[in-house]
């Protein structure tokens with residue numbers, strides 16, 4: 722509905738691989754090979770142990786609403802989603818009735834195009 726107005730990401734050397742996978746509807750989450758913990762967002766080091774041995778892994782695409790708000794202007798849902806892999810991600814919940822979302826609601830990844838057609842991972846009610 723408002724997806725055509727969603728701004729497009731500007732890939733950096735640290736995120737180009739993430740956006741390439743996203744274009745193929747693959748949601749990738751970085752995992753550290755030193756401490757084996759996942760983190761969000763993609764960056765060249767682990768925020769838990771500072772190792773630079775991090776790699777993107779295909780994520781389950783599942784998570785639970787940790788916190789959310791419904792914008793009064795257009796009823797869009799902005800949420801923190803706790804991914805099954807562990808990290809908490811600031812995102813939008815789309816194609817979902819706000820009345821059916823609560824803390825702990827299960828959500829799954831979905832992909833929507835931005836203004837230039839780049840697919841970005843968002844979430845919807847499971």
Ligand SMILES: [Zn+2]
Pocket residue numbers: 753754755756757758767768769770771772
């Ligand atoms: Zn680590």
